[in-house]
Amino acid sequence: MSDILASLPFMDADFKSRSIDAVSQLAAARGPLLKFALPFGGEAWLVTDHALSSSFLADRRLSKASPLQDQSAPGTHRLYRHLLVTDPPEHTRLRRQLRHALAYWTSARIEALARDIIARRLAILDRDETHFDLVAHVAMPAALEIACTIVGIPLDDMAKIHAWNDRLTRSDLDGTDQAAEIADEIEAYLTGLAGKKADHAGDGAWAALRRAASRGDLDRREAMALAYLLLSAGYETTGHLLSSAVWLLAGDRETWRTVAADDDAAVRAIEECLRFNPSLELSTPRYVREDFEMAGMTLRKGDMVFIALGAANRDPSIFRAGSLFECPRAGLAQHLSFGRGPHICPGAGIARVASRTIVQDLARRFPDLSVSADHRLEWIPGLVMRGLRSLPVRTDSE
Ligand code: HEM
Numbered sequence: 001m002s003d004i005l006a007s008l009p010f011m012d013a014d015f016k017s018r019s020i021d022a023v024s025q026l027a028a029a030r031g032p033l034l035k036f037a038l039p040f041g042g043e044a045w046l047v048t049d050h051a052l053s054s055s056f057l058a059d060r061r062l063s064k065a066s067p068l069q070d071q072s073a074p075g076t077h078r079l080y081r082h083l084l085v086t087d088p089p090e091h092t093r094l095r096r097q098l099r100h101a102l103a104y105w106t107s108a109r110i111e112a113l114a115r116d117i118i119a120r121r122l123a124i125l126d127r128d129e130t131h132f133d134l135v136a137h138v139a140m141p142a143a144l145e146i147a148c149t150i151v152g153i154p155l156d157d158m159a160k161i162h163a164w165n166d167r168l169t170r171s172d173l174d175g176t177d178q179a180a181e182i183a184d185e186i187e188a189y190l191t192g193l194a195g196k197k198a199d200h201a202g203d204g205a206w207a208a209l210r211r212a213a214s215r216g217d218l219d220r221r222e223a224m225a226l227a228y229l230l231l232s233a234g235y236e237t238t239g240h241l242l243s244s245a246v247w248l249l250a251g252d253r254e255t256w257r258t259v260a261a262d263d264d265a266a267v268r269a270i271e272e273c274l275r276f277n278p279s280l281e282l283s284t285p286r287y288v289r290e291d292f293e294m295a296g297m298t299l300r301k302g303d304m305v306f307i308a309l310g311a312a313n314r315d316p317s318i319f320r321a322g323s324l325f326e327c328p329r330a331g332l333a334q335h336l337s338f339g340r341g342p343h344i345c346p347g348a349g350i351a352r353v354a355s356r357t358i359v360q361d362l363a364r365r366f367p368d369l370s371v372s373a374d375h376r377l378e379w380i381p382g383l384v385m386r387g388l389r390s391l392p393v394r395t396d397s398e
Pocket residue numbers: 083084085095150229230233234235237238241278279280283284285336337338339340342343344345346347348350351
C-alpha cells in the first residue's frame with residue numbers, strides 16, 4: 001500500500017478541466033482507494049472505482065455526521081444540520097418528511113413548469129440575440145426558478161436566493177467562513193416568508209414542511225433546514241446539468257436533432273450526459289465510524305472519505321470506453337451521478353424531467369445551435385461540484 005498523498009488540485013481551473021480523467025488514471029495506477037490532499041489542508045480518502053464506490057455509498061461503517069460537528073464549529077449552523085449530515089434512523093424520519101413535502105411535484109407538473117420557464121426564456125432570447133451565454137441566460141436562471149418554485153419562494157425573491165448561494169460558493173472557494181452569517185440571513189428570510197403565509201397554504205415544499213412541523217412530525221428547525229437543503233441541492237446541480245447537456249449534445253448535429261424529435265432518445269441522452277459529466281464530481285463527505293480494512297488499506301475512525309462519482313462513471317469494467325461520451329450508450333442505469341444508498345438524490349426525478357424538457361425545447365427551437373467555435377471551456381474550480389463557468393452559443397448557422 002502507498003501512503004503517498006495524491007495531488008489532485010481541484011481548485012485549479014486547468015486541473016478541473018481534466019479532473020475526472022486524472023482521477024481515473026490515478027485509479028488505474030494506484031488502485032480503487034487512495035489518499036489525497038484536501039484544498040484547504042488535511043487529507044481524505046478517495047474511492048475511485050465503480051464497485052467500491054457503489055458499496056461505500058451504502059456502507060454503514062461510514063457516517064454522514066462529522067465527528068467535528070458541534071454547535072461551535074464553523075459551518076455547523078443549525079440550518080446546515082440536514083439530511084446530508086445525518087444518519088439513520090434520524091435520517092430516515094427526515095427523508096420521509098421531505099418525500100411528503102415534494103409529493104405535489106409530479107413529473108407532469110415538473111414538465112409543465114419547465115416548459116413554461118423555457119418558453120419565457122426563449123421569448124426573451126428570440127427578441128434579443130443569436131449569440132448568448134447559455135449558462136447565464138438559460139441554464140442557471142431556469143434551474144433557479146425551478147428550485148424556487150418547488151420550495152415556494154416568490155419569483156421576486158429569486159435574486160436573493162441566487163446571491164446567498166453565490167456568496168456561500170465563493171466563501172467555500174476562497175476558504176473564508178461566512179456560512180453562519182449567511183445562514184442567519186436565510187433563516188430570517190424563510191421565517192418572514194412563513195409569516196406572510198400564516199395559513200400554511202401553498203404547493204411549495206416550504207409550506208408543506210411547515211404543515212408537517214405544525215402536526216408535530218418535524219420541529220421547526222428541521223423544517224427550515226430541509227427547505228434550505230432543497231434550494232441549495234437542487235439549484236446549481238440542475239443548472240450545471242443543463243449547460244453540460246447542451247455542450248455535449250449540440251456538439252453533434254445528428255444527436256441534437258434526434259433529441260429534438262424523439263422523447264425516449266432524449267431521456268437516454270440526458271442519462272449519458274449525467275454519466276459522463278456529473279454535476280457532483282465527488283460525493284459529499286463521509287466519516288469512518290470504526291477502523292476497518294478495505295482494498296489493502298486501513299481506514300481509521302474519523303477519517304474523511306469522498307466517492308469519486310465522475311471517475312466511477314467512467315470505470316471501464318462497467319462502461320465500455322467509459323472516458324468517451326457516446327450517445328446512444330447502453331447500461332446507463334449503473335451510473336452513480338445521483339449517488340446510491342440512503343442518501344440517493346431525492347430530486348433525481350425532478351432533475352431528469354426538467355432537464356430533458358428544457359434541452360428538448362431548446363433543440364426544437366434552435367436546431368442549428370452550436371457552441372462558439374473559438375470558446376475554450378472553463379470549469380468552475382471546486383472539490384465536489386462540476387460545472388461550466390460559461391457556454392457561449394450561437395443559434396444561427398455559421
Ligand atoms: C442534475 C441534478 C442533480 C444531481 C446530479 C444531484 C446529485 C445528488 C447526489 C450525488 C446526492 C448524494 C450525495 C451523497 O451521497 O454524498 C444528492 C443528494 C441530494 N439531492 Fe440531489 N442532485 C440533483 C438535483 C437535485 C434536485 C433538483 C433536488 C431537489 C429538488 C435535489 C435534492 C437533494 C437532496 C435533498 C439530497 C440529500 C439527500 C440525503 O442526504 O438523503 N437534488 N444529489
